[in-house]
Amino acid sequence: MIADTQVAVSGERLTVTYSLHAGPKDALAIAEKATTEQTIEFPPELIGDDGIRDHIFGRIERFEAVEERLHHADISYAVECSAFNLPQLFNLIYGNISLFPQMRVERFALPQSLASVFKGPRFGIAGLRETLAAPKGPLFMTALKPQGLPANRLAAQAYEFARGGLDIVKDDHGLANQPFAPFRERVAQCCDAVARANAETGGNTVYAPMISGPSEQIVEQAFWAKEQGAGALLIAPALIGFDVARRLAQDDALGLPMIGHPAMMGSYVVSPTNGFSHYAMFGQVMRLVGMDVSIFPNFGGRFAFSPGECRSIMAGCTDPMDHFASIVPSPGGGMTFENVPDMARFYGEDVMYLMGGDLHKQAGTLEENCWKLRALANVPDGGEVR
Template sequence: MNALVAVYRLHAPAADVRERAEAIALEQTVELPRAAVTDPFVEREILGRVRDVRPEPGGTHLAEIAYPLACFGDDPLLLLGVLFGNTSLQPDVELVDLELPAGAARVFGGPRHGIAGIRELAGVRDRALTAAALKPMGLSPEALADFAATFARAGIDLVKDDQGLVDQETCRFEARVRAVTRALDRVADETGRRPVYTPYLAGSPRELPARIELLARLGIRAVMVSPMLAGVGLLADLAREGRLVILAHPSWGGAGRVAPELLLGRLFRLLGADASIFPHAGGRFAWREETCRAIADRLREPWHGLAPALPVPAGGMTLDRIPELLRFYGRDVMLLVGGSLYLAEDRLEERARAFVRAVTEASEEVSP
């Protein structure tokens, strides 16, 4: 197979689905009526081809369309554009899956650090990992740095910025990452332990280079990015550069008609996310367990030799759910607990310690 195969769900009458699928194959590649495609190279190496259209229970159909690799080459924007660019505007079509040849997967490269790299960076061999977020927006760099120090003393493995923190007047990017770094240095001097600080890296193409350079100067090794807001090119750039561990954030990722396991699982992994955050069922988000299972599978399953990426379920997890979460995901997971820690107010360190302890204990109950 020398093509990418995308799978779409069609909400259309059975009599129309073949024609709808043919229309998608044209739309996503040449954007021309079939009769206007006359160049032999374009016909052979560019034109999308319908491979299969089959009914599903419930009356929808699945259409498989093959796109030649020349359509997108090594370009992440073209990859997403070919998969769903204009067709995202069709209310009756969902993008549900993709498969591509191993060679094309290697072109994008997948996670450069992956689960093993995150474990090494965090110094955690085989238990599940813990993460906490610095929030809310509106606090000063120093206030957030105090939270970071508290989480560090409690033994949290990874401390990330909230996605509400970019470069506001109340909390400039540079001031924040410097303050948090200093605070974590101080705790490391006391305790010998240092969580992986993961700033939120966002911004426009003009703003990003200085922020990325600052991270390098401070020796910061991990970042969180929102590919659907900052652009998928940022994710791919950072992965190709290879220095930083990348935690993908799902902001604007619930496109409604893209399967979450495809976008947050397969596509973010393909483009280089080392870990991917998503809401776990039963928290603040009405997601089903099977969706979460599918995301975790797409992130971790063997796939063309790409490194596995770490699932980071989040979205309203509480400490009492940790044993259940570990049974569900196993140990190769990072649990991100946010709000329920902050409810502890001046007992934040104690609550964070309880979180770390619960994850450590529950890890022993589940197979590696």
């Protein structure tokens, strides 16, 4: 037995909505287990009627049936348990219970004292539109591909895409520091190519290099890219660490728009009974770590996301969330010219289309195809949006 303990807390609590994929009795038992698994990680019967039980234990605030084998539980935790930093906040929300096959994070809500620790998206939709001089209408992004091309040919592509008026030309996320197109060589040449195109057209295309480390070098890489003229950075939080992504996004001296990529993030979302909802991961988490754009696989593309999941990502990116700016959902992963009209109706205006391969498949030059894409996506009648 642990001797009774006084615990000084503010009384503020964060709340996580979990789905529990089991019948009512088991679902409640799992939720109850989580209240201690995520906090004291200790036999609850060894804790008296004290401050630890009152304040440190998670608390089931709501438990309800959605279907026979689907329940929702809101569990709250003392804000102090988060230690007011991201790794421990993640641990509190989904550390050990990431090992529970039947429990998933649907969404979370942070009290102001915790939310305020995170700067969140520096630009968001509004700031990004200002930076890109694109006050309305959908935004457009492509990726420099394929891996294996030398830096000068990637830069030549970047030039054409910038001539084509795309808003952002990013590295393919697999471009790191490979010998066939070393990081510094590629970034310098692509920055120059995009600047040259902008000077010629009066455009505002931004080049976003992939920043992926290793850890010892990642901050320096980001600053170096900025010095070369990179106007945004491409970041895969699950590859470099969510808290490293946050650290880069929050760096005022860096201060660039951040484009979040889902590489190695899939295992957190593909199970319907474990991990995070699409809403939480591609919306809330991306905003928490300060991404301004959230890339995800479009429905009907190379991956298995449903329209409903894509719609929930849009909501996660734009629903009110403390001081966190709304961010730009960016569907990609096999986007084609053919499905642009459907996408335009589905996503509306506040979207950044990410088209890769299909820009290369069309008859015209890359530059021409970019303009064709833009024309196609700007549905003149406004369509049936969302």
